[in-house]
Amino acid sequence: MEEIKYIEPAALRDEMLRLRNEEKMDFLESLTGMDWGVPTEGDAPGTVRGLGIVYHLESTETHERVALETSTLDREHPELPTVSDIWKTAKINEREVYDFYGIIFIGHTDMRRIYLRNDWVGYPLRKDDDPEKENPLRMDNEETVDETIEIELGADGTIKNKKDLIFGDEEYVVNIGPQHPATHGVLRFRVSLEGEMIKKIDPILGYIHRGIEKMNESLTYPQTLALTDRLDYLAAMQNRHALCMCIEKAVGIEISERTQYIRTIMDELQRIDSHLLYYSCLAMDLGALTAFFYGFRDREKILDIFEETCGGRLTLNYNMIGGVQSDIHPNFVKRVKDFIKYLRGVIHEYHDIFTGNIIAQNRMKGVGVLSREDVISYGATGGTGRASGWHCDVRKRMPYAMYDKVNFKEIIYTEGDSFARYMVRMDEIMESMNIIEQLIDNIPEGEYKVKTKPIIKVPEGQYYQAVEASRGEFGVFLESHGDKYPYRLHYRSTGLPLADIVDTACRGEKIADLITVGGTLDYVVPDIDR
Amino acid sequence: MEITKKPKIKDIPYDEFIDNSSLEELVKELNQGRTNVILGALDDVVNWGRSNSLWPLTFATSCCGIEFMALGAARYDMARFGFEVARSSPRQADMIMVCGTITNKMAPVLKRLYDQMADPKYVIAVGGCAVSGGPFVKSYHVLNGVDKILPVDVYIPGCPPRPEAFYYGMMQLQRKVKIEKFFGGVNKKQKKEQSEE
Numbered sequence: 259m260e261e262i263k264y265i266e267p268a269a270l271r272d273e274m275l276r277l278r279n280e281e282k283m284d285f286l287e288s289l290t291g292m293d294w295g296v297p298t299e300g301d302a303p304g305t306v307r308g309l310g311i312v313y314h315l316e317s318t319e320t321h322e323r324v325a326l327e328t329s330t331l332d333r334e335h336p337e338l339p340t341v342s343d344i345w346k347t348a349k350i351n352e353r354e355v356y357d358f359y360g361i362i363f364i365g366h367t368d369m370r371r372i373y374l375r376n377d378w379v380g381y382p383l384r385k386d387d388d389p390e391k392e393n394p395l396r397m398d399n400e401e402t403v404d405e406t407i408e409i410e411l412g413a414d415g416t417i418k419n420k421k422d423l424i425f426g427d428e429e430y431v432v433n434i435g436p437q438h439p440a441t442h443g444v445l446r447f448r449v450s451l452e453g454e455m456i457k458k459i460d461p462i463l464g465y466i467h468r469g470i471e472k473m474n475e476s477l478t479y480p481q482t483l484a485l486t487d488r489l490d491y492l493a494a495m496q497n498r499h500a501l502c503m504c505i506e507k508a509v510g511i512e513i514s515e516r517t518q519y520i521r522t523i524m525d526e527l528q529r530i531d532s533h534l535l536y537y538s539c540l541a542m543d544l545g546a547l548t549a550f551f552y553g554f555r556d557r558e559k560i561l562d563i564f565e566e567t568c569g570g571r572l573t574l575n576y577n578m579i580g581g582v583q584s585d586i587h588p589n590f591v592k593r594v595k596d597f598i599k600y601l602r603g604v605i606h607e608y609h610d611i612f613t614g615n616i617i618a619q620n621r622m623k624g625v626g627v628l629s630r631e632d633v634i635s636y637g638a639t640g641g642t643g644r645a646s647g648w649h650c651d652v653r654k655r656m657p658y659a660m661y662d663k664v665n666f667k668e669i670i671y672t673e674g675d676s677f678a679r680y681m682v683r684m685d686e687i688m689e690s691m692n693i694i695e696q697l698i699d700n701i702p703e704g705e706y707k708v709k710t711k712p713i714i715k716v717p718e719g720q721y722y723q724a725v726e727a728s729r730g731e732f733g734v735f736l737e738s739h740g741d742k743y744p745y746r747l748h749y750r751s752t753g754l755p756l757a758d759i760v761d762t763a764c765r766g767e768k769i770a771d772l773i774t775v776g777g778t779l780d781y782v783v784p785d786i787d788r
Numbered sequence: 789m790e791i792t793k794k795p796k797i798k799d800i801p802y803d804e805f806i807d808n809s810s811l812e813e814l815v816k817e818l819n820q821g822r823t824n825v826i827l828g829a830l831d832d833v834v835n836w837g838r839s840n841s842l843w844p845l846t847f848a849t850s851c852c853g854i855e856f857m858a859l860g861a862a863r864y865d866m867a868r869f870g871f872e873v874a875r876s877s878p879r880q881a882d883m884i885m886v887c888g889t890i891t892n893k894m895a896p897v898l899k900r901l902y903d904q905m906a907d908p909k910y911v912i913a914v915g916g917c918a919v920s921g922g923p924f925v926k927s928y929h930v931l932n933g934v935d936k937i938l939p940v941d942v943y944i945p946g947c948p949p950r951p952e953a954f955y956y957g958m959m960q961l962q963r964k965v966k967i968e969k970f971f972g973g974v975n976k977k978q979k980k981e982q983s984e985e
Contacts, residue, residue: 382929395931400893437901439846443850444849465849465894466889469927469928472928484923488850491854550861554862557858571950572855783850784888784889
């Protein structure tokens, strides 16, 4: 259980500025909206009520972590101060909180809905809201609004709404998506152009928002596991690993060593799978179709291994609370070893056909440069962060499973351009194979699953657990009130900061480079929208 | 004379498909008004061509889209069936494979895409989400089945369906295309006055 310090909204900004400037908490890991209900008479002193936020902060220098919370009791006009000027990632996360809980952030420059339609009624994640009652399926096309509202706090303490324009009338705005093959799913960009140069990008999300976080509140813990595979389906193993670990930590279940080995190997296989797909899609986006076939040819071999043990190809449903669903297949060890030997033999083909290609190099080198400060401020973890020189690998920062017992390098590039982001992934494939080779021969005998009750009750408290998923830090924030259902289960999406940072990466680049940047950032849209 | 027309798929025996009865009913219904010999023969030729070059729209919202990509790659290779020309523009596509969850926000966009496609057009609902809402059936923002907004020709269940299941569904669509009357049909049994009513 985590210690979360309560801060009054009035003191929030001063405390946040102090943490940022004095204690160098420069990474806002997660920002979670909460609805703690209305105060009742039976409340113990110190119980936090109302609509609020939980912040998880980390310092990239000292790796110290701190969690804070704040709340307001006003349900009609809930207002809290913004932190979006301190950490850039807060801007999009606060929009998410506004969308789900209706909390208005004073000082925020862009208070629009992010996932739901502009004409949506109510705030679906509030406990007293019935989203389906007032929101039938609307089949009219959604109006795109160029106007946004900025909430200002005057010197005399009054709140002023200032109208702001996202795109002016004189700007040339091109719409890309939601149905566009280069956006990797149903993501929509509105791009303002100056000739061929990108002036500004406004990402519009929510075309695959399935309300998983709300659904979780009425599912038992073992049932919530099923939905994690469908968030980022190229990190199905890791996502589920995170949620399992979070629940196991909360309940206090000890995991056998055999399970830890299996989970680590599966995570790394999944990472190779994801990076091969990354390579294929990036190459295809840039017009190299042969490379696409190479990547998929080898990816199928991993899927075969998964299929033999888990029974599925994509949504694997393998991790369970207390272990894994079934023991590894007798062929597993041999096939994994064969596969690694095979992949080491063919990986040079990947570099021959694509990495060394002069067109690919020209399109990637120096394109979409992100500085280290930007990736930290936006919270863009994973390959994107490591390509800009940020040591953000959760496997090193907060080791879990077997990662503190194996030797592996954290791949770091400092250029921050598309080519560095691409090379991080290619090198990580090799590192993942290293990790698997260290483990595969030593899987200890033992139980693969600890017996658990079908209905699990998690003790009261707040828990956070992160893993290094295929494309960054995937976090699970769980608040339990001691029931068989979670009170709130929030996922720190790996893709949300990546969709947010596209604007920074693309400014001043050509419109064609948007495809390169999007391809190398490697977002998966269902993971962004949840 | 009873017209019995059995849509053939090369190398797969007719009886290996499990739901032949619905197709047979469709044939019966279509041929109630009898068929012109020449137009019927022309229909067969045109439909043979059409069914073997169905161009799908590249449309994917989530997991099923990755399996759709696997179909395009070397191992499963949908070019064998004539599906390989995946179009990014709805104007050039013959069918839309709804791969993945359709949310309330996406529904008008999908309808618009469908409306932009040129006739004759077909819809395949792929995966549990598109068939019925799947695991997200209780969500506040998910359309429970794409058949609420589009006429669906073939359903492929699964989460996500295996590539083999994709093929089974796509071949069922081919069979459906093969029995259609491309040039339309006039009901010869009906008297002129009756049809004008």
